[in-house]
Amino acid sequence: MSIRRIIRLVKKELLQTFRDKRSVGLLLLSPILQLFLFGYAVTTDINHIATAVYDEDRTAASREFVARFTRSGYFIYRQYLTAPEQINEVLDAGKAQMVLHIPPGFAKDLARVREARVQTILDGSDSMTARVIAGYATAVVQQYSGAVMAERLDRLRGMVTRVPAIEGRLRVWYNPDLRSARFMVPAVLCLILLTITVMLTSMSIVKEKELGTLEQLVVTPITPAELMLGKTLPGLLIGMLDMTFVLLVAVLWFRIPVAGSVPLIFLLSALFLMTTLGLGIFISTISKTQHEATLTSFFFILPFIILSGFMFPIENMPRIIQYITYAIPVRYFLEIIRGIFLRGVGLEYLWPQTLALAGFGIGILTLSAARFSKRLG
Amino acid sequence: MFLRMRMIMWKEFVQISRDPRLLAVVVVIPLLMLLIYGYAINLDVRDLRLAVYDQDRSPASRALIEVFTESKYFRITHYLEDQRQVTGELDGNRAQLVLIIPPDYSGDLADGRTARVQVLVNGSDSTTAGTGIGYIGALLQQQSARVSLEALAREGVSVTRAALPVDNRIRYWYNAELRSTNFLVPGLVAMILMMLAALLTSVTVVRERERGTIEQLVVSPVQPLELMLGKLIPYVAIAFADVILILLVGVYVFQVPFRGSPWLVLGLSGIFVTAALGIGLLFSTIAPNQQLALLASMLATQLPSVLLSGFIFPISSMPLPLQVFTNVIPARHFIKILRGVIMKGNGPAEIWPSALGLLLFALAMLGLSAARFKKKL
Numbered sequence: 001m002s003i004r005r006i007i008r009l010v011k012k013e014l015l016q017t018f019r020d021k022r023s024v025g026l027l028l029l030s031p032i033l034q035l036f037l038f039g040y041a042v043t044t045d046i047n048h049i050a051t052a053v054y055d056e057d058r059t060a061a062s063r064e065f066v067a068r069f070t071r072s073g074y075f076i077y078r079q080y081l082t083a084p085e086q087i088n089e090v091l092d093a094g095k096a097q098m099v100l101h102i103p104p105g106f107a108k109d110l111a112r113v114r115e116a117r118v119q120t121i122l123d124g125s126d127s128m129t130a131r132v133i134a135g136y137a138t139a140v141v142q143q144y145s146g147a148v149m150a151e152r153l154d155r156l157r158g159m160v161t162r163v164p165a166i167e168g169r170l171r172v173w174y175n176p177d178l179r180s181a182r183f184m185v186p187a188v189l190c191l192i193l194l195t196i197t198v199m200l201t202s203m204s205i206v207k208e209k210e211l212g213t214l215e216q217l218v219v220t221p222i223t224p225a226e227l228m229l230g231k232t233l234p235g236l237l238i239g240m241l242d243m244t245f246v247l248l249v250a251v252l253w254f255r256i257p258v259a260g261s262v263p264l265i266f267l268l269s270a271l272f273l274m275t276t277l278g279l280g281i282f283i284s285t286i287s288k289t290q291h292e293a294t295l296t297s298f299f300f301i302l303p304f305i306i307l308s309g310f311m312f313p314i315e316n317m318p319r320i321i322q323y324i325t326y327a328i329p330v331r332y333f334l335e336i337i338r339g340i341f342l343r344g345v346g347l348e349y350l351w352p353q354t355l356a357l358a359g360f361g362i363g364i365l366t367l368s369a370a371r372f373s374k375r376l377g
Numbered sequence: 378m379f380l381r382m383r384m385i386m387w388k389e390f391v392q393i394s395r396d397p398r399l400l401a402v403v404v405v406i407p408l409l410m411l412l413i414y415g416y417a418i419n420l421d422v423r424d425l426r427l428a429v430y431d432q433d434r435s436p437a438s439r440a441l442i443e444v445f446t447e448s449k450y451f452r453i454t455h456y457l458e459d460q461r462q463v464t465g466e467l468d469g470n471r472a473q474l475v476l477i478i479p480p481d482y483s484g485d486l487a488d489g490r491t492a493r494v495q496v497l498v499n500g501s502d503s504t505t506a507g508t509g510i511g512y513i514g515a516l517l518q519q520q521s522a523r524v525s526l527e528a529l530a531r532e533g534v535s536v537t538r539a540a541l542p543v544d545n546r547i548r549y550w551y552n553a554e555l556r557s558t559n560f561l562v563p564g565l566v567a568m569i570l571m572m573l574a575a576l577l578t579s580v581t582v583v584r585e586r587e588r589g590t591i592e593q594l595v596v597s598p599v600q601p602l603e604l605m606l607g608k609l610i611p612y613v614a615i616a617f618a619d620v621i622l623i624l625l626v627g628v629y630v631f632q633v634p635f636r637g638s639p640w641l642v643l644g645l646s647g648i649f650v651t652a653a654l655g656i657g658l659l660f661s662t663i664a665p666n667q668q669l670a671l672l673a674s675m676l677a678t679q680l681p682s683v684l685l686s687g688f689i690f691p692i693s694s695m696p697l698p699l700q701v702f703t704n705v706i707p708a709r710h711f712i713k714i715l716r717g718v719i720m721k722g723n724g725p726a727e728i729w730p731s732a733l734g735l736l737l738f739a740l741a742m743l744g745l746s747a748a749r750f751k752k753k754l
Contacts, residue, residue, distance in 0.1 A: 040696055043690065045503075047693070091550055094727070116542060117543075117545075118543060118544070120547050123549075123551065124550055124551045125550075125551040126687070126716070127420065127549075127555045127559065129693075131420070131555060132508075134547050134549075135511040138511070138515060139515075144543060145542050164485070164490060164491070164492065164525060165492070166493075166494065167493050167521070168514060169493055170498060171495065172497075172500035174501045175503060182501065183504075199671075291396075296398070298576070299409075302410070303409065306414075306417065312418045312420070313505055316419040343467070343499075345468045349468055
């Protein structure tokens with residue numbers, strides 16, 4: 001193995017990549033674009049819920065009940081309805097996401113200490129939002145109920161002096177203000193490393209095939225191992241470069257501090273890159289054109305991203321799919337990155353994931369290296 | 378003009394049919410995504426991992442814990458013995474929430490005071506944490522009301538049988554059980570089309586250029602618009618076949634109710650597909666090589682379509698500039714149309730603004746890529 005030859009090959013690759021201003025732009029801009037999209041667009045905190053009210057009771061009590069919703073800050077009134085058919089209209093047209101319906105007798109029921117019934121109708125076609133709105137609405141109603149209860153108990157104070165109750169004190173760790181960006185931005189790191197390294201590696205090898213220059217390389221004194229290193233090292237370098245970049249933006253722009261050790265992030269990322277570069281080589285061995293290589297990369301990357309827990313928690317998946325996710329290396333890397341970034345833990349907790357990642361890396365890399373050399377020889 | 382266009386179409390069809398991997402992608406990727414999104418992704422948060430540290434160990438504290446074991450939202454993973462274990466549970470991500478019941482819990486309740494329990498939440502996944510906080514708050518309040526009422530009953534004061542004065546009935550329209558598949562499948566039609574369009578077209582023009590066959594086309598009497606349309610129509614046909622495939626699987630396998638007119642969906646799909654393919658074409662006229670064309674069109678179409686279209690993440694909770702920006706994402710309009718027609722049974726009266734937006738976008742894309750192509754020649 002000749003280090004000089006490898007270095008020359010790496011230089012050639014980097015030169016080819018960076019000669020074109022557009023590809024430099026893409027390699028640098030795409031991480032930024034992804035960071036901003038995931039940092040800002042992916043949020044499930046819902047505000048400004050368009051609400052329509054159909055108040056058949058029209059009493060001071062019902063108005064007070066309705067006002068509780070506005071005061072919560074989540075709901076915005078769009079329309080007061082006067083007939084039941086209008087409920088249909090506003091929901092069909094998407095003018096309101098929620099209709100609050102107070103039937104007649106609301107105030108009377110409250111005054112007579114009977115259960116007062118109200119109805120909230122939600123647009124379930126966006127089930128994600130509907131679920132969150134249902135949570136807010138329940139909380140507002142509970143608070144109102146609690147206030148009514150407290151008043152009633154106050155009136156009973158003469159007879160009963162002390163009424164026991166339970167109060168929950170909540171403390172949120174690692175992400176006290178529950179910012180979505182804190183959860184998503186570190187994960188973008190995995191996404192970028194995965195897509196860029198797999199695609200770059202597979203395409204740069206296949207490109208030589210397509211242009212017929214691979215034969216020229218084979219007849220030179222370069223050994224398959226050297227060729228492979230020469231083709232994967234640029235991916236490794238660019239991956240690390242992008243990572244540094246993402247880390248800087250995360251810390252300086254999004255103000256997401258790295259709770260754990262930064263060197264550990266780099267170290268374990270290198271471990272993860274063994275898997276992605278190996279995958280890139282593997283894809284290049286089964287593709288003849290760059291077009292084919294991209295399509296094949298896509299087959300791998302797509303399920304990897306969806307099943308890794310990147311956007312959708314693995315715990316919510318059906319049991320069988322949960323078992324499948326163990327075969328997805330990105331899953332372990334995500335757990336590692338989020339663990340170090342958010343919870344500030346180290347190998348004392350993350351060793352199982354690290355071992356799994358190392359296993360995948362070594363396995364995939366040796367298998368595809370063997371396949372690659374056989375193809376060349 | 379039609380003859381020349383037909384010849385280009387024919388050539389493109391032949392090229393596609395010679396590319397077995399492309400054909401596989403066209404059929405397999407939509408099915409794969411349907412399967413993953415239909416089965417694996419569940420946006421319902423349940424079975425949250427809860428660790429309990431009961432310092433009181435009394436019948437009262439056990440009654441509280443029972444409330445959690447009986448709820449489908451929590452799964453108790455550990456009973457902790459020691460304060461030091463608490464940190465480990467959260468750091469190691471073994472539990473998402475820890476409930477700490479202090480030693481004086483039952484004593485406080487017996488004396489008619491407010492007992493305080495502590496809940497620690499792993500906030501790193503803000504969505505799950507937010508939902509968990511909501512559930513736990515509701516359960517605590519329920520138990521609190523029960524304890525208060527029991528105490529009052531012992532004193533001989535009967536308040537009401539109902540635990541809370543106001544009963545709020547929540548109803549979800551269009552999707553009564555809030556099934557995630559009903560919400561995801563219509564959106565998925567847009568996602569898959571967008572992805573295929575980017576994959577398919579971005580390579581067509583660049584491939585001709587890389588192989589040098591573009592010069593041959595240029596010296597032929599083919600007009601740019603003829604070339605554009607001739608290249609587009611075969612892919613539009615493939616995409617149409619995919620729309621039908623996805624809708625059939627969605628309705629018959631995943632039991633998504635289809636309330637509106639299928640013809641309306643198909644007609645508007647045609648416009649959307651043209652818009653999506655137009656973006657791919659535009660990129661392929663800009664990018665210097667296949668590699669870049671693919672990467673760029675992936676980034677520019679895939680991510681924004683997933684994240685900024687309201688496919689999963691609600692647009693109304695994004696920052697205002699981003700909300701305004703989503704208007705130029707064709708998938709956003711198309712998803713609104715799809716959900717409206719499929720889930721709500723909307724007709725032209727409700728969806729025409731989105732349809733108009735889509736049409737304008739499609740025309741603009743076609744015009745731009747034809748103009749760009751002309752200039753290049």
